[in-house]
Amino acid sequence: MSENPFVYSMDNKRYHTLNYHNRMLFGEKIYKAVIDCGFTCPNIDGTKGTGGCIFCDGGSGYFTHGGIEVVSQLEYEKMRISKSYGKNQRFIAYFQANTNTYAPVDVLKENFFKAMKFDGVCGLSIGTRADCISDDVLALLKEISQQTYLTVELGMQSCHNSTIELINRCCTVKEFEEGYYRLKNAGIRTCLHIINGLPKESDEMMIKTAENVAKLHPDAVKLQMLHLIRGTKLEKMYLADDFGLISREEYIDIIVRQLEVLPADIVIERITGDGDKAKLIAPMWSADKIAVLGGIDKKLAELDTWQGRLYNK
Numbered sequence: 001m002s003e004n005p006f007v008y009s010m011d012n013k014r015y016h017t018l019n020y021h022n023r024m025l026f027g028e029k030i031y032k033a034v035i036d037c038g039f040t041c042p043n044i045d046g047t048k049g050t051g052g053c054i055f056c057d058g059g060s061g062y063f064t065h066g067g068i069e070v071v072s073q074l075e076y077e078k079m080r081i082s083k084s085y086g087k088n089q090r091f092i093a094y095f096q097a098n099t100n101t102y103a104p105v106d107v108l109k110e111n112f113f114k115a116m117k118f119d120g121v122c123g124l125s126i127g128t129r130a131d132c133i134s135d136d137v138l139a140l141l142k143e144i145s146q147q148t149y150l151t152v153e154l155g156m157q158s159c160h161n162s163t164i165e166l167i168n169r170c171c172t173v174k175e176f177e178e179g180y181y182r183l184k185n186a187g188i189r190t191c192l193h194i195i196n197g198l199p200k201e202s203d204e205m206m207i208k209t210a211e212n213v214a215k216l217h218p219d220a221v222k223l224q225m226l227h228l229i230r231g232t233k234l235e236k237m238y239l240a241d242d243f244g245l246i247s248r249e250e251y252i253d254i255i256v257r258q259l260e261v262l263p264a265d266i267v268i269e270r271i272t273g274d275g276d277k278a279k280l281i282a283p284m285w286s287a288d289k290i291a292v293l294g295g296i297d298k299k300l301a302e303l304d305t306w307q308g309r310l311y312n313k
Contacts, residue, residue, distance in 0.1 A: 006306040008264060013297065014306035015259050018220075021267045025149075026122060031091040033077030033121070035070060037111050041099040042132065048170040053157075054233035055167065055195070055226065057279065070111050074118045090122040092149075101128040105136045112140070116148050123149030125191075130154045130179025131171045138186055145188050151220065152183055156192040159212035160205055163198050168233070180216060191220035191269055196254050198226055199234075199243035203254055210258035213266075214311055221266055223258060224273030225251050228281040235281060248285040252295045256305065264308030271296060 008016040010023070022030040041056075042048040074093065081089050093115035101108060115121055124144060133141075144150050154176070158164060161173050183190050192213055196206050213221055228238055228245065237243060246254070255271060262268075272292045280287065300306060 004301075004306070006264070008307075014300040015268050015271070016264060016266060016307055018267055018269045021220075026090065028090065029085075030122060031081045031085065031089055032094045032125070033074055033081065033091045034094050034096050035073050035077075035115065036097040037070065037095060037100060037103075039098050039100055039103050042102060042129070043168070043170045044098070048131070051168065051233060053155075053167050053169050054237065055229065057229045057232055057276070070114045071118060074115060074121070078118075078120055088120075090120055092123045092125050092151075093118065093121045094125045094127075096125075096127050099129050099132050100126045101132045101134075101137045101141075105140055108137070109140055112144055116144070121148075123151070125151045125153060127153040127155075129171060130156075130176040133179045133182050138182055141183070141188055142186050145186075149189075151189045151191050153191045153193060153222070154180060154183075156180075156209075156213070157195045158198055158201065158205070159209040160201070163201055163205070166199055177216070180218070184216075184218070189220070190218040191222060191267075192216070192218045193222045193224075194258075195224060195226050196251060196258075197246040199237060203250075203257075206254050207257050207261065211261050214262050217263060217266070219267060220269045221262065222270035223255060223268065224270055225283065225286050227273055227275035227286065228283070229276060230279040230281055238281070245283050248283070248292060248295065252292070252299050255296055256299045256303065259300070259307040260305055260310040261312075262307055263311050264306075266307075268307070 004012050004014060006014045008020055010020055013020070019029060041052060044050065044052045077091070081091055112124060112126070115124060141150065141152060156176060157167065157169065159173055164171070164173060180190065194209055194213065225246065228234055259268070272289050273286060275286055277287060286292065
């Protein structure tokens with residue numbers, strides 16, 4: 001086994017971790033404070049569709065406090081972070097649940113600016129849909145990006161329209177890319193979410209999605225497995241034997257192949273997932289994050305490969 005050739009690493013990782021990125025940028029480990037503003041989604045309220053994506057249970061992998069004012073949520077999150085990691089930690093305010101640019105701009109601005117001003121917050125991360133970037137919203141995001149560290153996170157999931165239709169995203173690949181480029185051309189940091197193991201997708205389709213991400217070249221990407229959550233449309237499909245779930249070994253193999261084709265400078269903000277354990281039906285192996293992360297590291301080392309090794313501009 002050769003020495004690790006990957007340059008964006010301080011702990012022998014062979015991919016560009018969020019911890020490395022944050023330590024290079026902020027000089028310390030940065031945490032996330034998760035916020036739920038109670039916004040809905042155009043794929044829930046009937047504007048684009050109803051029922052949401054088939055895997056959706058509200059858009060959050062964490063315990064959040066929907067219906068509680070932003071500052072109160074941040075106070076709770078700051079206390080949680082302090083108890084777990086010590087006082088005086090800095091954190092990103094993460095607007096995660098549902099579509100966080102799908103509200104009147106003055107409402108968005110009030111919530112975002114309250115978070116920006118909160119003690120300990122060193123940046124914002126805003127989860128949304130690519131088809132919810134209006135001119136007014138884009139102007140607000142540009143204003144925020146000039147005042148603090150901002151990331152806009154978009155749910156890409158797959159680059160295949162057949163999958164997008166199946167999961168009921170109600171936003172085509174073309175519409176997604178148009179919204180993405182509006183952000184990119186405005187100089188706003190972007191992070192794309194990818195799900196591996198979506199119904200009817202082959203390994204090669206998942207690799208193709210990673211290759212498509214490489215062409216888009218966002219600042220960051222989140223990779224995770226499909227979680228089967230109780231109460232979702234996906235649960236009904238699974239119980240009807242309409243599709244199977246990938247194993248941990250298959251997931252690790254796919255992740256390694258995806259990393260190989262992604263540019264080395266793209267930050268891998270997530271490489272496994274956090275399903276709600278109280279609602280998680282499958283895959284149960286996903287609950288053991290240490291085993292998944294260790295398996296990825298081991299496979300990369302065994303193959304003497306790394307993020308970007310097969311990237312072709």
